[in-house]
Amino acid sequence: MSLSLREVEHVAELSRLKLTEAEKRRYREQLSEILDYVARLQSIDTSQTRPTFEVATTHSRLRPDIARPGLSVDELLKNAPEIEQNQFRIPPVLD
Amino acid sequence: MDDLTNLTVCETVEAVKRGEFSCRELVEAYLDRIDRLETQLNAFISLMPELALAQADKIDRTLWSRRKSGDPLALPLAGLPIAVKDVLCVENMRCTCGSRMLENYVPPFNATCVQRLLEAGVVILGKTNTDEFAMGSSTENSAFGVTHNPWNLERVPGGSSGGSAAAVAAHMVTAALGTDTGGSIRQPASFCGITGIKPTYGRISRYGLVAYGSSLDTPGVLGHTAADVCALFGLMAGYDPLDSTSSQRAVPKIHLDDQAELPHLRIGVPKEYFGAGIQPEVERGVHQAIETFESLGAEIITVSLPHTEYALPVYYLIAPAEASANLARYDGIRYGSRVADNDIGEIFRRTRGEKLGAEVKRRIMLGTYALSAGYYEAYYGQAQRVRTLIKRDFDQAFEQADMIAAPVSPTTAFPIGVHTDDPLAMYLEDIFTLPANLAGVPALAFPVGFDADRLPIGMQLIGPHFTEEMLFSATHAYQQVTDWHMINLSE
Numbered sequence: 001m002s003l004s005l006r007e008v009e010h011v012a013e014l015s016r017l018k019l020t021e022a023e024k025r026r027y028r029e030q031l032s033e034i035l036d037y038v039a040r041l042q043s044i045d046t047s048q049t050r051p052t053f054e055v056a057t058t059h060s061r062l063r064p065d066i067a068r069p070g071l072s073v074d075e076l077l078k079n080a081p082e083i084e085q086n087q088f089r090i091p092p093v094l095d
Numbered sequence: 096m097d098d099l100t101n102l103t104v105c106e107t108v109e110a111v112k113r114g115e116f117s118c119r120e121l122v123e124a125y126l127d128r129i130d131r132l133e134t135q136l137n138a139f140i141s142l143m144p145e146l147a148l149a150q151a152d153k154i155d156r157t158l159w160s161r162r163k164s165g166d167p168l169a170l171p172l173a174g175l176p177i178a179v180k181d182v183l184c185v186e187n188m189r190c191t192c193g194s195r196m197l198e199n200y201v202p203p204f205n206a207t208c209v210q211r212l213l214e215a216g217v218v219i220l221g222k223t224n225t226d227e228f229a230m231g232s233s234t235e236n237s238a239f240g241v242t243h244n245p246w247n248l249e250r251v252p253g254g255s256s257g258g259s260a261a262a263v264a265a266h267m268v269t270a271a272l273g274t275d276t277g278g279s280i281r282q283p284a285s286f287c288g289i290t291g292i293k294p295t296y297g298r299i300s301r302y303g304l305v306a307y308g309s310s311l312d313t314p315g316v317l318g319h320t321a322a323d324v325c326a327l328f329g330l331m332a333g334y335d336p337l338d339s340t341s342s343q344r345a346v347p348k349i350h351l352d353d354q355a356e357l358p359h360l361r362i363g364v365p366k367e368y369f370g371a372g373i374q375p376e377v378e379r380g381v382h383q384a385i386e387t388f389e390s391l392g393a394e395i396i397t398v399s400l401p402h403t404e405y406a407l408p409v410y411y412l413i414a415p416a417e418a419s420a421n422l423a424r425y426d427g428i429r430y431g432s433r434v435a436d437n438d439i440g441e442i443f444r445r446t447r448g449e450k451l452g453a454e455v456k457r458r459i460m461l462g463t464y465a466l467s468a469g470y471y472e473a474y475y476g477q478a479q480r481v482r483t484l485i486k487r488d489f490d491q492a493f494e495q496a497d498m499i500a501a502p503v504s505p506t507t508a509f510p511i512g513v514h515t516d517d518p519l520a521m522y523l524e525d526i527f528t529l530p531a532n533l534a535g536v537p538a539l540a541f542p543v544g545f546d547a548d549r550l551p552i553g554m555q556l557i558g559p560h561f562t563e564e565m566l567f568s569a570t571h572a573y574q575q576v577t578d579w580h581m582i583n584l585s586e
Contacts, residue, residue: 008460015419015463016426017456018441018448027460030518034461037519038408041477044484051479052486054310054340055296055535055560063336075203081433088428091437 001039002032099124100266101583104175104323107269111174114162118151118174122218125176129220129267135248138262140181140239141189142221147176150218170216171330177212178262178271180255181222182229183314184303185209188219192305193227193237193255196431196450206303207338208272208314208331215330220268223258227452228422229279229307231255232524233514236454241511244286245584246550250508253283256317260287263317265584270318270327274304276311277410278503278528281540284317285503285553288542290570290580291317292324293528295560296535297342299328300335306421308414309340311532320580321541321570322351328563342561349564355575357391362556362569363398363496368527373505380544380552381502384573388500391572398496400488403530405481410529411522412465412478419462422455457518486534489559498565499557502527503540507550531557539566542579551579 008028012019019027073086082089099121102110111118126144133139154174161169179185182192184202191197205213213219226236234242234257242257244250245265252261256273260283263271273280275293284291292315299314306312314331318324332346364385369378389395427433427446434445451459465474492499504524514521531538538557545551556566574580 007464011460011464011467014467015456015459016423016440016443016447017451017459018444019456023453023456027457030457031461031464033519034411034522035464038412038474038478041405041408041412041481042473044405044477044481046477046480046484049480049483051476052482052533053479055486055533062339071203078203079200079430081427081431090428091439091442093439 001035003028003035100128102269103320104269104318104326107175108172108326111158114158118154118158118218119148121174122147122151122176122220125220125268132265132267135243136245136261136265137240137242138223138258138265138267139178139221140191140193140224140258143188143219147218147220154216154218172212172326173216175217175270176220176268177217177327178221178223178259178268179209179219180259180271180273181225182274182305183209183272184305185219185222188222190222190305191239192229193225193239194450194452194455195238196425198238198432200431202303204303206314207300207335209303211330212327223256223262223271225258226255227455228305228418229255229274229276230418230454230458232278232282232521233509234258234283235511235515236452238452243511244508246288247508247548249510250550251286251511253286253504253508255279257283259317260284260289260291263287263289263319270316270323273315273317275313275315275532276308277414277532278525280315280317281503281528281538281553281555282525284540285542286508286551288551288579288582289317289319290321290324290539290541291315292328292563292566293531293538294328294332294563295342295537297340298537298561298563299331300338300341302335302337308417309421310417311414313532320574321539321567325349325351325567344561347564349567351568351571353575355391355572357388357393357569357572360393360498360569361496362388362393362395363492363499364395365398365400365403365492365499365501367400367403368501373502374507374546376546377502377504377506377552381500381554384543384554385500387573387577388569391576396496398492398499400492400530402481402484402488406485406529406533407522407526409478409481409485409533410525411461412474413482413533415458415462416465416475417462419459419466422459425451454518482533485530489530489534489536493559497558498562498569501555501557503553503555504528507546507548507552528555536560537563537566539563539570541570541574544579
């Protein structure tokens with residue numbers, strides 16, 4: 001199967017990735033090839049098979065919802081690219 | 096080779112305990128060796144010599160006061176110099192994940208498995224190179240340059256835990272932590288001639304492991320011998336309330352018997368893992384090792400894992416799908432790099448477009464496509480159902496055999512650059528390691544010989560869920576009667 005350039009652009013937008021024209025062409029080719037390869041799964045009859053979402057663990061267990069000490073504001077903001085008054089700083093979202 | 100850097104984990108810990116040398120002397124010996132070899136190998140992204148020496152001094156003081164007071168030693172791995180793959184968080188050490196996206200990210204906490212080892216007394220010398228966000232089979236996808244295979248500098252060390260594997264193989268550390276999502280511990284262990292465990296999914300907490308494919312990711316250990324790897328594994332394993340998928344099953348205290356006998360052990364050899372596409376020397380090496388197991392008393396039987404050929408397409412839908420969701424967090428807002436722009440949408444697009452590497456973007460795109468409206472059922476849904484069939488293959492094989500023996504990789508270490516422009520060819524390197532991740536079962540890789548170019552050959556033993564003890568025991572028995580794991584690199 002062959003992806004169109006528009007499909008590549010659509011997936012890039014869903015992924016919030018800004019790609020160069022050269023990248024779009026390369027990904028179009030490579031992703032088409034990979035999708036061709038994985039298409040062999042379509043031939044397997046799985047009408048009676050349930051999907052596997054989890055292995056080995058019987059079920060995920062939630063811990064009790066009890067407040068515990070966490071990281072300080074300073075520690076949490078230490079890695080932020082831009083902060084102001086103890087908050088993450090971003091450009092205006094609404095006009 | 097320096098005497099100190101030639102000891103196993105068990106020998107090192109015993110010698111430190113007896114006071115034959117101090118932790119500082121030990122750490123200095125390893126740092127010296129790193130100094131000599133690192134420019135050729137590029138095994139590390141970050142080295143922390145000052146921190147390591149300070150930690151060594153602290154452990155020396157603890158040991159001294161305990162010896163004086165006659166207290167029993169509470170630190171089972173006192174002073175042991177190790178390295179940590181740069182996708183596992185170590186407090187106050189930069190954690191890049193091999194990516195420009197996180198080149199300045201300094202985590203304020205320890206991964207649970209790291210925390211447990213630090214409490215046991217290890218000294219972390221640095222963070223090792225990896226394919227970006229652990230996506231790759233060669234460590235070529237790192238923003239910090241490729242790591243070279245210590246056995247042949249023109250070859251890849253495997254990946255994604257290639258930095259950890261090279262560091263252990265070159266005796267720059269005693270052992271190292273890695274992670275295995277589709278073979279990322281076993282394949283580099285195999286390419287570098289060392290031993291590495293991919294534990295049962297949920298056996299070791301994923302807390303503090305930067306997520307790639309959450310239903311597949313497993314932290315683990317690379318070392319020279321099964322006994323070395325087992326010593327660290329036993330301390331890292333066990334339930335962690337900070338990871339809801341970590342298992343509550345008790346961790347057995349593993350005792351490895353030095354008597355090399357394996358009566359009553361049934362080893363299954365899957366016919367799908369041999370034949371076309373495999374380097375003949377690899378096939379021969381693995382068969383010879385299987386004969387050794389037979390000579391130790393094991394019964395060898397043929398088994399079938401009929402859906403093996405579908406593991407690759409299943410993996411390369413499920414792992415990218417999970418990755419596309421996990422890596423959505425890199426938005427340039429809360430941590431990590433940001434490309435400045437006046438528009439918030441452009442911050443997202445430009446930061447991700449410019450700071451993520453080619454393979455990571457490829458997998459995000461592939462995963463997003465597989466999950467997108469109209470394609471979900473045909474791709475992701477079908478992959479999850481075939482995953483059930485792959486898991487069932489193992490369940491049925493384990494009714495006949497206690498464990499499965501197979502090659503780790505179809506070839507020995509390939510030349511740097513050979514697969515760079517062909518992602519599918521690179522993915523095919525993983526065909527023998529992916530099934531264990533999809534089924535969540537444990538697998539232990541170890542060296543079983545060399546090819547004509549003197550590159551190591553590896554094989555893996557795969558067991559049912561939570562049977563690491565059996566895998567360590569069998570491999571330990573093999574390593575009692577062979578010396579592939581003890582053959583060192585000549586400098």
